[in-house]
Amino acid sequence: MLKRAIITAGLYGTDLIRAHRWAGFARGRGVILTFHHVRPATSAGFAPNRLLEITPDFLETVLDTLDALRFDIVPLDDVPERLRGGEAGRPFAVLTFDDGYRDNRDHAAPILAARGLPWTLFVTRDFALGHGRFWWRELEEAVRRLDRVRIDDLDLPAETDAQKSRAYETIYWRLRAGSEADLRAATLRLAEQAGVDVAALSADACLTFDELASLARDPKVTLGAHTLTHPMLAKWDEATATREIVESREALVAATGREVRHLAYPVGDPGSAGEREFAIAREAGFATALTTRPGHLFAAHADRLHALPRVSINGLHQNAGAVRALLSGLPFLAWNRGRRVA
CATH class of the missing domain: 3.20.20.370 (Glycoside hydrolase/deacetylase)
Structure with a gap:
């Protein structure tokens, strides 16, 4: 911000x-x-x-x-x-x-x-x-649907728009700092947990x-x-x-x-x-x-x-x-x- x-x-x-x-x-x-x-x-x-x-x-x-x-x-x-x-x-x-x-x-x-x-x-x-992977959209849609976002040692509230924004930024930059393979695996897990149709993100766009x-x-x-x-x-x-x-x-x-x-x-x-x-x-x-x-x-x-x-x-x-x-x-x-x- x-x-x-x-x-x-x-x-x-x-x-x-x-x-x-x-x-x-x-x-x-x-x-x-x-x-x-x-x-x-x-x-x-x-x-x-x-x-x-x-x-x-x-x-x-x-x-x-x-x-x-x-x-x-x-x-x-x-x-x-x-x-x-x-x-x-x-x-x-x-x-x-x-x-x-x-x-x-x-x-x-x-x-x-x-x-x-x-x-x-x-x-x-x-x-x-x-069938491409919009991992940044996967993360966004998962955070949008979840009230709490749990990944690795993070457990972040995500009930309000402000909380969701903070959770997204925190997770985004944490994942960007590591390998891309780990990043893609993590956003896919979150998306599946939240019920996001990952395949549709690129097919529709x-x-x-x-x-x-x-x-x-x-x-x-x-x-x-x-x-x-x-x-x-x-x-x-x-x-x-x-x-x-x-x-x-x-x-x-x-x-x-x-x-x-x-x-x-x-x-x-x-x-x-x-x-x-x-x-x-x-x-x-x-x-x-x-x-x-x-x-x-x-x-x-x-x-x-x-x-x-x-x-x-x-x-x-x-x-x-x-x-x-x-x-x-x-x-x-x-x-x-x-x-x-x-």
Whole structure:
């Protein structure tokens, strides 16, 4: 909660001082934006993953703000050349959507098509097959249904929304600190205890390969690989990480007939993707590979095309001021301690 309050204050303060008008030194040549769900607002209450969803109206706000700040919206294929070019010119933005959610097609795609904008959808094979593991949703749904949550040495009350939020955060970060195999086993046990239909979580949420093949016929849509099972790659051995990266592209090509030139690392933070994964992606022949490490793109990123940062559009900050602050680059200059390439 404290971290969220600090982020909110930082975004508000950055916009208050109109950093987007004067902090050109902080803004890079471009920015890759990350989205997850785009769908109508749900009811208030216990929703620990609300940061991963925005409304269609707010997507319109993001696009309006990019236009007002004179950003060119370009396909991901253009990024290497934009970074290698001489003069920077107008800043650019790339729109990327992770995981392959059906709501991206139903709510985001019509907005983007009406504006003639390119966008990239990163697909996890098992989600498209309908049997992937949304472990973070398993945990959420289990906590939602239980009045007490017992796991290992933890015994946490979960009767009110506030208690559920505390229980979720406590368990989430405890599990994230260990192995992913243990994490997935633990969330599955909790989900089964709470009567959660685990299989339905991905089957109901994600586009099938047939639906993806249909979507891929739109020349404005780029499909990218997002691994086979959505693991935190750095927590697994090299052979597993390589298989997840390489075979996910093969599966997507086979299902859609489209070339797949780009990769996004699941979770994408330093604990999930590092130098080993960057090397695997490079050696596999991907043109770019994207992290979730926060930051703008600078010319020096032309030499780090398989470790590109992104800027997450956070569902907890759905206002134009937050978007202007993020596009100014100033928050990331502070976050990265003055380094343009982290």
